[in-house]
Amino acid sequence: MTMKTTDDTATGQATGGLWAFEDRGHDPVSTRTLGFWLYLLSDAMIFAALFAAWGVYLHNTAGGPTIHGIVHPLYAFAETAVLFTGVFAYGLAMSAVKRAWRGGALLAMAAALGFGAWFLGMEIHEFSGLAALGAVPERSGFLSAYWTIIALHGAHIALALLWTGLMLVQVLWSGFTEKVVYRLLNLRLFWHYQAVIWVCVYVFVYLRGAMR
Amino acid sequence: MTSTSTHPNPLDHPEVRAAGAGRYALGYLLSLGLMFVATALVLDHALSGVGLLAATAGLALAAILVQFRFLFGLDLSEGQVWQTTALVLTVPLFILMIVLTVWMFHTLALHTHFPGTGM
Amino acid sequence: MLVHLPPPWNPIFGRLGLILHYRYNNPMIFFAFELVFVGAAILLFWLTCTRRWHTLWRDWLTTVDHKKIGVMYIVIGLVMLFRGFFDALMIRTQQAMAVGPTAVSFLGAAHGYLPPFHLDQVFTAHGTIMILLAVTPILVGLMNLIVPLQIGARDMAYPYLNAVGLWLTATAAALVMIALFIGDFSHAGWVGLTPLTELAYSPGPGVDYWIWAVQIGGLGTTLGAVNLLATIIKMRAPGMTWPRLPIFTWTSVATNIIALTSFPVLTAAVGMLALDRYVGTHFFTAGLGGDLMMYTNLFWTWGHPEVYFLVLPAFGMISEIIPTFSEKPLFGYTTMVLASMAIAGVSWSVWLHHFFTMGASPGVNTYFSIATMLVGIPTGVKVFNWLFTMYRGKLHFETPMLWAVGAIFLLISGGMTGMMLAVPAINYIVHNSVFVVAHFHNMILVIVYATFGAVTFWFPKVFGFKLDGRYGRRFFWSFTAGSLLVFVPMYLLGLMGMTRRLDYIAHPAWYPLLLIQVVGIGIYILSVIYFLGMLAVSINRRETRRVGADAWGSARSLEWATRSPVPFYNFAVTPVVHARDEWAWRRERGLTDLRPERYVDIHLPRNTVVPLVIGAFSLVFGFAMVWRIWWMAACGLVGVIAAVIIRSFARDTDYVVPAEEVRRLEEAAARAPRPDTATAAAGATLPPHAQPSVRS
Structure with missing residues (x-):
């Protein structure tokens, strides 16, 4: 390890090189999206912790319903299709934003809102069916983990809906200003992230339950 | 933010320009297709036990990679x-x-x- | 849906009726009550008399300036450090009083003066406060203060979010303080031992206070980590490439990677516990498929990375202090960076060493044992780098250097005992003994030493005058004597078989060592007095203690290339970076004049009250959840969401300081009489630019 503190390439510069007079501008949009991406990775860690627990709780049924008795893979596949369509709709909204087409963006965001709400409705329907069976989270460690993972994902979707609704208003209110645009970009990350988490939920919770 | 923007029109920002309906459609169809294959494998009991778990896990990984590439546009x-x-x-x-x-x-x-x- | 609780509960007051059952005639609580209220009254009186309410509001409560936020983090940390110290005082005196069958008894306790339930709350509060609400805020505050300056940024990447993080931390601290007076606090250890924390065994609100303080504070820390990482990645000055990043900033990168990825696991673990207590799930219960070791697993999955989250910035501080007071560049910069990253990485494979005795297979224990020992390699690299930095350096033992060198000694002894604990065979024997307690206090003291060193080191940068050296040295030596007298006997007691968290000591042979510990804590009290004396003397004589940009005359990194105290815009003009030790580079070339040829407009974020409002609503939410006042919790949550939404419609969030105004401020500051930089640095005799920086 050489002990050099100075970088000789820069020493040729005159004193004038000590200060940067041009405010070259840190890019606020990509600073925001990077920060939100970091936050999403942090959020994903909560799911990682829950999936780690899920790997253990899967068998802790305490004599109550087992995973095989409560999942319906085809119904969950329909949920998958609805959610992915909502995510895709939001992608189309961003494609419209790129072309500065406000009407198209609003329409596609409204579609995402609709599909997201549909997905949530399907989840609530599924949960009420489980509750009718007595497969409530208070029944066993296994059911606690099952409900918590799915409900946490659902809560994320609910937040995405609230945020999308807010952005509908902001696009109408102030158009594509810088603040609105980076929020739209962050919301895109948020929607797409829901698809990634759902792949894990679908395969490791629902399909796992359909395996013998 | 403490500085002025490098892009006077925010819609010219590269991350806005990166949006692409075709790319999103590809990501959407591929990940849905992969999930369909996983579902079919499980419902058919095509493989047994650990093999089935590994196969579906592999399909999930593929779907996630597809989404990172085509939805998030990571590179x-x-x-x-x-x-x-x-x-x-x-x-x-x-x-x-x-x-x-x-x-x-x-x-x-x-x-x-x-x-x-x-x- | 919600757990059915025995009365008293009603829809308006929730479980607040329970407070009628608490007995407030305990003189300990009464004393704390007096201390807090008299202190607050004096503070309010002083604020009013000196007409500082407006300043407080404008300059502090609504600020988004990273320096002021950093200072407020440190003030919160110091106040909580004081509270945690009181708890320590009570634990030590209780244990020394409660030895053997002839032990004295006061205040209704069978032995000593604290009944078990009260002592349990005291040590729980001590641990929770010291780790999450004292050391963490002080470290986050120092990173907040120094990192943007070291990389030549105007502020953090998200100044508004920065203030939100601060007020969430303040909320967590407030919840713990409220627990002292309204209701009680958790009695289940700072780790929240399951199933003791479950509703069946802890039906009171104490554990709930602990849960919501941890959750709200943890969220604040996570947001802070996002902010610091984005700042370092995106906001560096021109020329500040990664190989030129100051070492404290590098350790901040490593430590915030840990915070970003580990705090959510704590959120998950404590969130599942909260579901158990509020909804009646069975994650960690003793029956119906609950698995109490899963809590331990998740808690330590966060807990061990958290330890490195605390220690890495401390390593960064030591790495800044030692070169400055050795007048040499840091030895082995690259290995230092790699070692920090290696520690951050390995921290994710060591957590099971906190529960080797769980009963996992030898293969599992071996994996975690080896991973734990591996941590010794990068840590050893760091120790040798510091030693080689000092080797043949021109050493000045100013107060910061004393703390830094002290930290190295502590790190070596704590590291050795850590290696012992990493061996499962030894760990089985000393598990749950005070040997473990002595070990982790030893390691936390490394952090405390580095932090006190860093506070003394950077104090003149932030406030423009130095802390008094005479009192500083007294503080250091009394603190060191106290540490030795408390923790060396604790190591010995651990090896003699004393388990932790005892409220009664049945073995009279341990009495002498316990008594030595009380002497040690007495000397700690002396050190607190010296610390306060240091502050008082320094503030009183601040006009004679003013310093220039480079307070020590031999500082090296970029934060010294702006005025002291740092103006609100940090740098009059953004500096261009040429070298790893930019300030040393400029000094060697005689380029230390801070006045550029011209000035430019500066864009800055405006003050906002929204973060304070979010903090206030989250306090309402936390308090209401503790007492299960659902309407009030809903109001708190809706308040937070509404504040965020309303803020998102704000358009006028930035302002511009015109170039002419910057010129005026800079020239006024240049006219102010300041002692010469070289005479301000006590040990330095040569003018700073004449000193060679590489002596080899």
């Missing part, structure tokens, strides 16, 4: 390199956390629990 370009770096640094932690937890509790159960009682 090594200047605009996305930090996102990709952060993800690549974090994924091993997800795996460590899940694998080590399942491993330690598996051996714990062998030591302390009666098999099959669900306790």
Whole structure:
């Protein structure tokens, strides 16, 4: 390890090189999206912790319903299709934003809102069916983990809906200003992230339950 | 933010320009297709036990990679390199956390629990 | 849906009726009550008399300036450090009083003066406060203060979010303080031992206070980590490439990677516990498929990375202090960076060493044992780098250097005992003994030493005058004597078989060592007095203690290339970076004049009250959840969401300081009489630019 503190390439510069007079501008949009991406990775860690627990709780049924008795893979596949369509709709909204087409963006965001709400409705329907069976989270460690993972994902979707609704208003209110645009970009990350988490939920919770 | 924007019109920002309906459609169809294959494999009981679990896990991984590439648009370009770096640094932690937890509790159960009682 | 609780509960007051059952005639609580209220009254009186309400509001409560936020983090940390110290005082005196069958008894306790339930709350509060609400805020505050300066940024990447993080931390601290007076606090250890924390065994609100303080504070820390990482990645000055990043900033990168990825696991673990207590799930209960070791697993999955989250910035501080007071560049910069990253990485494979005795297979224990020992390699690299930095350096033992060198000694002894604990065979024997307690206090003291060093080191940068050296040295030596007298006997007691968290000591042979510990804590009290004396003397004589940009005359990194105290815009003009030790580079070339040829407009974020409002609503939410006042919790949550939404419609969030105004401020500051930089640095005799920086 050489002990050099100075970088000789820069020493040729005159004193004038000590200060940067041009405010070259840190890019606020990509600073925001990077920060939100970091936050999403942090959020994903909560799911990682829950999936780690899920790997253990899967068998802790305490004599109550087992995973095989409560999942319906085809119904969950329909949920998958609805959610992915909502995510895709939001992608189309961003494609419209790129072309500065406000009407198209609003329409596609409204579609995402609709599909997201549909997905949530399907989840609530599924949960009420489980509750009718007595497969409530208070029944066993296994059911606690099952409900918590799915409900946490659902809560994320609910937040995405609230945020999308807010952005509908902001696009109408102030158009594509810088603040609105980076929020739209962050919301895109948020929607797409829901698809990634759902792949894990679908395969490791629902399909796992359909395996013998 | 404390500085002026480098892009006077925010819609000219590279991350806005990166949006693409075709790319999103590809990501949407591919990940839905992969999930369909996984569902079909499970419902047909095409493989047994561990094989089926591995196959579906592989399909899930493929779907996630498809989404990272086509939905998020992650790559090594200047605009996305930090996102990709952060993800690549974090994924091993997800795996460590899940694998080590399942491993330690598996051996714990062998030591302390009666098999099959669900306790 | 919600757990059915025995009365008293009603829809308006929730469980607040329970407070009628608490007995407030305990003189300990009464004393704390007096201390807090008299202190608050004096503070309010002083604020009013000196007409500082407006300043407080404008300059502090609504600020988004990273320096002021950093200072407020440190003030919160110091106040909580004081509270945690009181708890320590009570634990030590209780244990020394409660030895053997002839032990004295006061205040209704069978032995000593604290009944078990009260002592349990005291040590729980001590641990929770010291780790999450004292050391963490002080470290986050120092990173907040120094990192943007070291990389030549105007502020953090998200100044508004920065203030939100601060007020969430303040909320967590407030919840713990409220628990002292309204209701009680958790009695289940700072780790929240399951199933003791479950409703069946802890039906009171104490554990709930602990849960919501941890959750709200943890969210604040996570947001802070996002902010610091984005700042370092995106906001560096021109020329500040990664290989030129100051070492404290590098350790901040490593430590915030840990915070970003580990705090959510704590959120998950404590969130599942909260579900158990509020909804009646069975994650960690003793029956119905609950698995109490899963809590331990998840808690330590966060807990061990958290330890490195605390220690890495401390390593960064030591790495800044030692080169400055050795007048040499840091030895082995690259290995230092790699070692920090290696520690951050390995921290994700060591957590099971906190519960080797769980009963996992030898294979599992071996894996975690080896991973734990591996941590010794990068840590050893760091120790040798510091030693080689000092080797043949021109050493000045100013107060910061004393703390830094002290930290190295502590790190070596704590590291050795850590290696012992990493061996499962030894760990089985000393598990749950005070040997473990002595070990982790030893390691936390490394952090405390580095932090006190860093506070003394950077104090003149932030406030423009130095802390008094005479009192500083007294503080250091009394603190060191106290530490030795408390923790060396604790190591010995651990090896003699004393378990932790005892409220009664049945073994009279341990009495002498316990008594030595009380002497040690007495000397700690002396050190607190010296610390307060240091502050008082320094503030009183601040006009004679003013310093220039480079307070020590031999500082090296970029934060010294702006005025002291740092103006609100940090740098009059953004500096261009040429070298790893930019300030040393400029000094060697005689380029230390801070006045550029011209000035430019500066864009800055405006003050906002929204973060304070979010903090206030989250306090309402936390308090209401503790007492299960659902309407009030809903109001708190809706308040937070509404504040965020309303803020998102704000357009006028930035302002511009015109170039002419910057010129005026800079020239006024240049006219102010300041002692010469070289005479301000006590040990330095040569003018700073004449000193060679590489002596080899």
